Amino acid sequence: MRPKYTIKLLILLIIEHTMSSTLLSFLIASSVLNPTANNNNTHSFTDENNLSVVIPKQSNKVLTNPGIGFTELQRVVSNDPENPFYEGKPVISYPDTSTIYYRWYWDQLTTATDPNLNERMLEKKIDNVLEEAAAVNKKVVIRFMALRGKNDPIYDADVNKDSSGIPCWLVQELYGHGLNGSSCHLSDKEAVSMFKNPLFIHRMQQFLDALGKRYDNNKTLLRIDMGMVGTWGEWNLSGYAAKTSNSVGLVDNGYTLHNLEPYIAALVHAFPHTPKTMLGTDKGDFLSYATNRGFGWRVDCLGDWSKGWSEMEDGYPGLIAHASDIQTNTAPDVLFDQRWKKSAVDFEICQDSLQDWSNIKNPLHLTYDQVQQTFDFALKEHASLIDAKSHQIPNIYQPLLTAFLNKLGYRYQLNEVDYSRNIPKNGTLTINSQWQNLGVAPSYINYPVTWRLRTANGSIIAYHTSNAKIENWFPAADYEDQSPIYKVSDHFQLGNQISKGQYFLDVGLVEKGTYNAKVLLANDTKMTTDTGQSYTINNNVIKNNNSIVSYVDNNHYLYNGNVKYPSSFFFDKHSEQYIKQQNNIGRWNEIATINVI
Incomplete structure (x- = not known):
């Protein structure tokens, strides 16, 4: 040495x-x-007989990567009021996010009288959200729904104020009212029986097919959350079920798996190329029927430790056990506990926020240990996303949150690289690397491991894309165990066009078909951008000022639930600068140097 x-x-x-x-x-x-080799702040390095070994320094930073972490709800960003796409009250304590979650009712996407999807409504709602998310390197999860909560207010200017979630023309078809001045509102009996109605099922299939034709294969669309059944698309009949019902569950109101199979089939037909998740419920065989067909799964009310009966102690254990139970389930998924390897697991906090957990006067108050157990449960089930509804995170939970986010989803770490330092011109650079996934789930999208050679002034000389598939790099089966090591051997053919000299060797996890690095590694190395320039985060902070025009026309808003969002987006100089920044973040890791001789 x-x-x-x-x-x-x-x-x-x-x-x-x-x-x-x-x-x-x-x-x-x-x-x-060999500046990289001598930089002991980032690497441990050995060199003997032309064989060089680099051990990149590990990082304990929270990584904001595609498809993992906390999600935003009905907004693009919560915690950065300097962000040109920020809207509303600041939520500074909320973590950085890579995913936004939006929900739309059927009546928000068609006019009251026209069965066809409305181009204008799609453009200013779904299209704009996808466009905006793509501009700032975020993914989108969408749920389409057919039945509002019974007393939910309607803020959307495009929707009739008495609508229950489906457009008036469909109410007219199903029940004979809703047009010509009559009410679009569904009675309890109509709402409860609607999901068995063959005409409704037929129209639902047409609705989803039209959406799929427009949005399936959209690379910004991370997945579709299976809605369209029940109140809020949550597979229950809350608010509408008869008072004599034992519960608001679908099974308690006469629904069988056979009645609802068409909804799962319809989503598969409409979005064959888009990942999908199914809501888990404590009654019925719907979840396992869907996971048998490639769906991931999600559940609401993470952190419910209510006395007597709770999701954490009763609901979740029951539905997980039932999913694979061949004795009680008519459509058991005997591989349910392994489905996380190919399809995502997501959770939603059913309370307004984690602030409810910390408030000792709130009936939903949790002890510190219960919060820890809540996070541990999500890790045990190999979760990727948590919808915490873009609310404040109490300071007391921040240490727990950091540890949680460092496990949630995937977390790829490069442990070691060995290679030959001196390569003959037009020779082959062999790179042997060792990797670990320190998270609890894989990436469900393959971001190919790619090596590149770069000059000291940042010019990119050549790329080599590995055959390794990171979606097969699974973490430990138990989140507390050591993750397996994945070994990769790559043979980087140096073309004759590469001149003799010294080059930096970088590695990145890139978007398929491009050389744009999208995934941050759990390594603390020198970072460079897609264009080969050195990257220092402090030099990329954009500050607002009074001379910059707001990115949104403040006279035009749409509303969804209690959240308002702009009806049309345009990019001014501020937002253009922010987009450029977000698309030029340094996600390439500088590993070593080689000499072409």
Whole structure:
């Protein structure tokens, strides 16, 4: 191993021992040609017989990566009032996010009288959300729904104020009212029976097919959350079920799996290329029927420790056990506990926020240990996303949150790289690397491991894309165990066009078909951008000022639930600068240097 002397000290030692000028020149050149190797802040490095081994420094930072972490709800960003896409009251304590969650009722996407999807309504709602998310490197999860909560207010200017979730023309078809001045509102009996109605099922299939034709294969659309059945699309009949019902569950109100199979089939037909999740309920065989067909799963009310009966102690354990129970389930999924390897697991906090957990006067108050157990449960079930509804995170939970986010979803770490330092011109650079997934789930999208050669001034010379598939790099089966090691051997053919000289070797996890790095590694190395420039985060902060025009026309808003969002977006100089920043974040890790000789 090369002694860790400074150049100045080497010169003094050489002079003192009257060493040859040839040796002096070699030592000085070696220290200059290998800056990465000598940077002990980022690497541990050994070099012997032309075989170099680099052990990149690990990082304990929270990584904001595609498809993992906390989600935003009905907004693009919560915690950054300087962000040009920020809207509403600041939520500074909310973590950075990579995913936004939006929900639309059927009547928000068609006019009251027209069965066809309305182009204008789609453009200013779904299209704009996808466009905006893509501009700032975020993904979108969508739920389409047919039945509002019974007393939910309607803020959307496009929707009749007495609508229950489906457009008036469909109410007219199903029940004979809703047009010509009559009410679009569904009675309890109509709402409860609607999901068995063959005409409704037929129209639902047409609705989803039209959406799928427009949005399936959209790379910004992360997944579809299976709605369209029940109140809020949550597979129950809350608010509408008869008072004599034992519960608001679908099974308690006469529904069988056979009645609702068409909804799952319809979503598969409409969105064959988009990942999908199914809501878990404590009654019925709907969840396992869907996971058998490739759906991931999600549940509401994470953190419900209510006395007597709770989701954490009764609901979740019951539905998980039932999903694979061949005795009680008519459509059991015997591989349910392994489905996380191919399809996502998501959770939603059913309370307004984690503030309810911390408020000792709130009936939903949790002890600190219960919060820890809540997070541990999500990790045990290999969760990727948590919808915490863009609300404040109490300071007391921030340490727990950091540890939780460092496990939630995937977390890829490069442990070791060995390679030959000196490569003949037009030769082959063999790179052997070792990786771990320190999270609790894989990435459900493959971001190919890609190596590149770069000059000191940032010019990109060549790329090599590995055959390794990171979606197969699974974490430990138990989140507390050590993750397996994945070994990859890549053979980087250096073309004849690569001149003799010294080059930096970088690695990135890139978007398929591009050389745009999208995933941050759990390594603390020098970072460079897609264009090969050095990246320092403090130099990329954009500050607002009074001379910048707001990015949104404040006279035009739409509303969804209690959240308002702009009806049309346009990009001014501020937002253009922010988009450029977000698309030029340094996600390439500088690993080492090689010499083409």
